[in-house]
Amino acid sequence: MIGVEDAWLAALVAAGVAPPTAACVLGELVYEQDLAAIARESESAGNPVVALVELLRDRARVGTPLAATWLHRGLTSQDVLDTAFVLLARTVLDQLLADARSQIARLVELAQEHAQTVMVARTLTQYAVPTTFGLKATTWLTGLLDATDDLVRVRGALAVQAGGAAGTRAAWLELAQVTGQPPVHDVVPALLTQFADGLGLAPCQPWHTNRHPITALGDALVTLIDAYGHLANDVLVMCRPEVGELSLVGGGGSSTMPHKQNPVLAILIRRAALAAPMLGAQLHLAAADSVDERSDGAWHLEWDALRSLLRDCAVAAAQTTDLLGVLIVHTDQMRERADSVADLLLSERDGIRAALGADPSAHRGPADYLGAADEIISDVCDRAAMTLKGL
C-alpha cells in the first residue's frame, strides 16, 4: 500500500499537478512496528488505508509538509488496496512462473526418459490398457502448460486501479483546476500513465465494481493448483505401498511410528488443490455481488480469499518443485505389473480383433499396444519448448 501511495505522489509531481517540493519517499516514514496500530484502527474505517494515510500525513508533516498535503490526493481507499493487491499478485505470479519454468523442464525430462517405461493405465481405479510413465508425465505437463498460458495472460494484463472516490476521477481534474497544471484535458492521461508506469502496471479504466481483474487472477491461480492437484493425486496413488510405482526420497515421519515414510509433499499439495476451488469461488461471489460504486461487503470478501489463494499457490508451487526433485520412479515395478496383467490390458485389443475377424496374435505384449503415446509425448514436449522460450 505504501508503494502505491509513493507511486501516486510521484505521479502527481511528475504530471505537474503537485509542486516538486511535495515529493517524498513515503516508505521511509513508516516502519514495521507501525503495523499493529494501523491494524487496530482499520476496523473503524473498514479498511487499513484511512489509518495509513493519516499516519503518513502525520509523519510527512514534519519534514515535507507539502507531501502531507498532496499524498493520496485524488485516490480513494479502494484505489490503494486494489492496486496493492495487484502488486502482491505480481510478486507471486513471477515466482509461480519461475517455478513453472523448472517444473516444465523437469516434466519434459521425465516424459522423454520414460517414453518406453510401460505401466498399466487405470480408469475408474481399475486396470485399463497399457500406457507409459512418460505419457503420464506428459499429462501432468499438459496441465501445467495450460495453466502457465493462463498465468502469462493474467500477468500481462495486471493493471492499476485508479478511479478516485467513485470512479469518475473528479478529484484529478479538480486538482489540476486549482493548480492550473497541467491543462485540465491532459491531467487524466498524464496522471494515469505516470502512476501506471511508476508501478510497472498497465493503465486501466476504474474497476471498483468490475472485478474481472480479480476473478481472472483467481481463476488462473486455481487452474494452476488444479494441475498440481492432479499430479499429487497420481503420486499419492502410485506411492501407496500396494502400488509401489513411485516414491519420494525422505518422506515425512510420524510422531509414533518410526518406519513411516509419508508422501507429505503430495498430501500438502492435494490439500491446496481441494481448498482452492472455493477460494476462487469466493472471488467470483464478490464479483457477482458487486453493487453501487463500491460494494458493501462484497469488496471486503476478496481480501482474505485472495490472500489465502496467493499463499496456497506459492506454497503448492514450491512443494511441487520439491516433489519433482525427490520423485523416484520404480520402472521395474511398473513393467512387472503391466506384464503380470497383460491379458487384461490387451482385452480391448483382443475384442477388436475378434470383432473384425482378425487372428488374435498371441505373441504381443503391453509394450506393443501403446498407440500414439510416443507422438503425444513428442507433441507436448514441443509445446513445452515453445512455452519455455516465451517465459
Place this chain on the structure above:
Amino acid sequence: MIGVEDAWLAALVAAGVAPPTAACVLGELVYEQDLAAIARESESAGNPVVALVELLRDRARVGTPLAATWLHRGLTSQDVLDTAFVLLARTVLDQLLADARSQIARLVELAQEHAQTVMVARTLTQYAVPTTFGLKATTWLTGLLDATDDLVRVRGALAVQAGGAAGTRAAWLELAQVTGQPPVHDVVPALLTQFADGLGLAPCQPWHTNRHPITALGDALVTLIDAYGHLANDVLVMCRPEVGELSLVGGGGSSTMPHKQNPVLAILIRRAALAAPMLGAQLHLAAADSVDERSDGAWHLEWDALRSLLRDCAVAAAQTTDLLGVLIVHTDQMRERADSVADLLLSERDGIRAALGADPSAHRGPADYLGAADEIISDVCDRAAMTLKGL
C-alpha cells in the same frame, strides 16, 4: 452423444479405416422415447454411453451390420460424453454471444444517451460524489465486454476429446493394423482431423484427466453471470421505491398484493449470480481431484454442475436482454436527488480546495464535478464498437 458417435463413424469411413459400407446415419436409429431406457441403464455402467452404444449396435445390426461392427470402435465412453458436453457448450456459447451482441449495443445506447444524466454515486451504500447514469451503464458494459472477451476465447478453443480407453489411442492403430488401411503412421492424424472437422471443433490431445477445457469454459460462464449479477444488483437498488431511479415495465405480480410490481427479472438474474460461483467451483474441484487415466468420481462431478451452469447462463442472458428492453430510467429523480444532496456530493471537492488554499466556489453543482466520466464512457464505447465488429 449421437452426434459424436455419428461423427466418429463417419471419420472411420472417411479415413479409410472402416469400409464405406459401414457408413450409417446413427441419429436415424434412435428416438426420443429411447431416452428413458438409456437413462435407466446408465447407473450400472456409471454413464449413459454404454447403454447408448448397445442400443445403436442393436438397431444398426438390422440394416447395416457393418455399422454395428464399427460404430464407437476406437472411442471410450469419456470421449463421447466429454465431446457431447463440448457440443452442448458450443450451442449455449453461440446463444450467449448473440445475447451479448444485443446487450452491448443496448448498453452503448444507454451510456451515450445518459452521459449527462447526473445522479449520485454510492459507495458502501452512502452518497459519495456525483456521477452519471451513462457512466453507470458504462460500468455494466465494461463487465460485459470483459466477459465477452473470455467467451470468445473459450469458444475458439473448443476441441474434441478423443483418446480411446486411456488416452493412448491404441485402438486406432490396432484398427488400422487389422484393416491395413490407412498406413498405421497416418491413422491418428487422419482420424483426429476427420472427427474434429466433422464436428467443427479443434483437434486436441486427449484430456481425460486434464480438465482445463472444462474449467476454462466454466470460468468464462461464471464471469459472464458475474457481470449480469452486477447489473442486476444495481437495478435492484435503484428500483427500490425509496430510490426510484429505475423501474422495469411490467414487473412481476404477487399472489396476494395486487399493487406489487416486483423487479422479477433482476431478482432471477441475481439468483443465478449467487449460484454460479459454486457451480464453477465444482468444476475446479473435479479438475483438482483428477487421478489415474479416468477419475473415480471427479469426472462424474462435472456433469450436473456444467449442465446447471450452462442452463443458468443461457437463462440469465435471455433475462438480461429482456431486462434491458424494459428498463425505464427516471432521469428527473436522479437529477433531483443529486441536486438535493449537492453539498454532500461536493464535500470531497470542498476538502481539496480547502487543503490547497483555493476559494471554495459556491456556485458549482454536481454537474460540474463529473471528472472524466465522459472520457471513460467514450473510451469504453469505442472498445464496444471493436468488440461488436469481432463478434
Place this chain on the structure above:
Amino acid sequence: MIGVEDAWLAALVAAGVAPPTAACVLGELVYEQDLAAIARESESAGNPVVALVELLRDRARVGTPLAATWLHRGLTSQDVLDTAFVLLARTVLDQLLADARSQIARLVELAQEHAQTVMVARTLTQYAVPTTFGLKATTWLTGLLDATDDLVRVRGALAVQAGGAAGTRAAWLELAQVTGQPPVHDVVPALLTQFADGLGLAPCQPWHTNRHPITALGDALVTLIDAYGHLANDVLVMCRPEVGELSLVGGGGSSTMPHKQNPVLAILIRRAALAAPMLGAQLHLAAADSVDERSDGAWHLEWDALRSLLRDCAVAAAQTTDLLGVLIVHTDQMRERADSVADLLLSERDGIRAALGADPSAHRGPADYLGAADEIISDVCDRAAMTLKGL
C-alpha cells in the same frame, strides 16, 4: 404445492373462517399436463405459485365458486413454496431413514462378523498398525449413526411456513374480521394448528427470512452424504486391484474393455459426496444473504440447490444400500497382507518396548496388536441397537 393449498383451504373451513361450501379437493382440479403451462408462466412472477393459484381459481370457479374465492386467501407465494419444499423433504427424509435402518443393520453385521479379520490400517496412504475390517466397518457405522441422529432431529422439527404477505398474518385477522368467525383473537392459533395438523407438520412462527429450517435440513443431508462418501472412498481404495481387499459383485462394464469391473456404485456415491458440500453452502449463502421480509434472489437461490441435494441424497442412499448388498470381503487378502508387512505394522509397538526397556517379544503378530478394537466395535454396535430401536 397443491397439497399445501389443499391443506390451507381445509384449515380455513375447519377454523370456521371460510364457509363449509368453500371446501374443495383442489388436487382433483389440475393434471400433470397443466405443468408445462404453469412452468411457462412462472418466470413472470418469479415463482410458480401465482400461475398455479390462478389456474386453481379458474377451475374451481366452475363447480365450487366459493372455493375459488377462498383458496390461498391468507397465504403468500412463499408460504406455499416453502411448505411444499418441507413436504418434499419429509418424503426424502423418510426414505433416507428407511435406508439408514437397513444400512445400520448391515454394518453391524459386517462389524461383528469381521471383528477378528485382521488387516493393515493405512494413514496418509501408508501402512500404519494392524486393525480389523470389523473396526473399519464400525467407523463407517459411526459416521452413519451420527448422520442419522441429525436426520431424526431435523425430521422431527419439520414445520409449516405460514406468515402471509410479510410474516404478520394480517390477512388472517382481516378474514376473521370480515366473516366474524372465529373471534379474532382465536383465528391465528386456530388456522395455524389446523394447517399444520392437516399436513402433519409442526406449527411455527413465520420464517420468510430466517432460513434455519432450510440450512438445518441441508446440513443434515450433507452430513449424511459425508458419511456415505467416507465409506465409498474406503471401498474405492480397497477395490483397487493392487489392494484387492474388497470387491463389488457385478461392477460396471466398459464401452470398450470387456474385462472391466468398475466399482461404479462407489464412484457415483463419491461423486455425490464431492458435490454435496457446495450444495449445502448454497443454502447457507441464501440464508446469510436474507434481507427485508422476502429476499430478492437469496430465497430463489435455495430451490435448485435443495432439489439437487435431496435428489443426490436419495440416490446416494439407495446406492449405498445396494453397495453394501454386493460387497465382497476378501479376508484372506487382508490377513495375508497384514502378515506380510507385520514388521512395519508392529514398529510402533517395538518402539514402545524399546523406549520402556521391555523385551521385544519376537513371537507376536498383527493379531496381537489390535488394542481396543473389539471394545470400540462392541460399543458402537450397542449404540446402533439403540438407534435402530428409535427409528
Place this chain on the structure above:
Amino acid sequence: MIGVEDAWLAALVAAGVAPPTAACVLGELVYEQDLAAIARESESAGNPVVALVELLRDRARVGTPLAATWLHRGLTSQDVLDTAFVLLARTVLDQLLADARSQIARLVELAQEHAQTVMVARTLTQYAVPTTFGLKATTWLTGLLDATDDLVRVRGALAVQAGGAAGTRAAWLELAQVTGQPPVHDVVPALLTQFADGLGLAPCQPWHTNRHPITALGDALVTLIDAYGHLANDVLVMCRPEVGELSLVGGGGSSTMPHKQNPVLAILIRRAALAAPMLGAQLHLAAADSVDERSDGAWHLEWDALRSLLRDCAVAAAQTTDLLGVLIVHTDQMRERADSVADLLLSERDGIRAALGADPSAHRGPADYLGAADEIISDVCDRAAMTLKGL
C-alpha cells in the same frame, strides 16, 4: 497442543500407566519464541506435532527424563491436533455464547420497545404490507435463538480425539502390558476418562476419519454468521440515505470524503456472512473426502478453514454486539413512510374485502393492519427468556 500433551501425560500418570516421576508441566518447557522453529519444521512431517514433541522431549530430558520418555506415548499427531482444535473451538464458543447472551437481551429490548413502531414491510425490494420494527427485531432474534440452540448443542458435545496411530488404541494396552499397570482391561477407560476430564471435554470413540465433530461445529458457526448476516443486510438497506430508517452512531470515515458515515460494522459482518458458507463447505468436503485411517489431504484441509471460520465468527459476533449498541432507530421516518404509502400497504386488505364483499372501511391505516405481529413478538421474547435462562 501443549495443553493436550500436558493433559495426556497427566492422564498416563493418574491412570497409573506412567510412574509419578514422569509428571511434568510441559507448558513451562516451551516459549513463544519456539514457535518459528516448530513452524519451520512442520512441513516435513506435514503437521506441527512431530516437531513439538521432539522439542518437548529435548527440553524434558534435562530435568525430568521420565517425562521425556512418557510424553505423547499412546497418542498420534492427529489426536493432538484434533483435540487442540476442539479446545480452540471451546474458547470461541464460550465467547460466542457470551456475545449471544447480550445480543439476545438487546434484541428483546428492541422488539418490545418497538412493538408499535409501524413501518413498511418490504418483499422482493418493494413495499408489501405494514409491519413493525419490533417484529423486524424479532425476526433477527429468532435467527439468533435458532443459532444459539445449535451452539449450545455443539458446545455440549465437544469431545477429545484419542485413538492412537490408527484408532485402535493399541499403544495404550501395550503400555499397560509393559508396566503391568493398570490391569490391561482397565487401561482404556482409565486413560480416556482421565484425559477427557483433565481437559473438561467428553470422552469419545476415535474420530480420525469420522469428521462429524468438525462439520457439526462448522455448521453451527456458519448458522450463527447467517443470522448476523441477515441482521446486517437489513441494517444496510435501512441505513441507505434514501431509506433512512436506521443509522449507526459514528459510522466509518472515508479517506477522501469528509462527510461519509459508512455503516462499516454492518459491512464487515456482511462480509463474514458471505465468506462463511464456503468455509463450512470446506469442512464438509474434508469429511466427505475422508479415507483410510487418516486422510491424505482431506484432514489437512480442515485447518485453515476452521481457523478462518472461528476467527470470522468471533469477530462478527463482537461487531454485532457493537452494532446493536450504536443502532439508532428513526421511528418517525418509519412511521411517516408507512403513512405516506398507506394505500399500497393496505391493498391486500382492500383486495380481501372486495373479494368477500365487505365494505372497504376507509378510515383505517397501516397501524390497524398489523395482524399477529404483537403475538409473534411476545412468543419469541418468551422463548428468548427461556434461552437466556439456559445460557
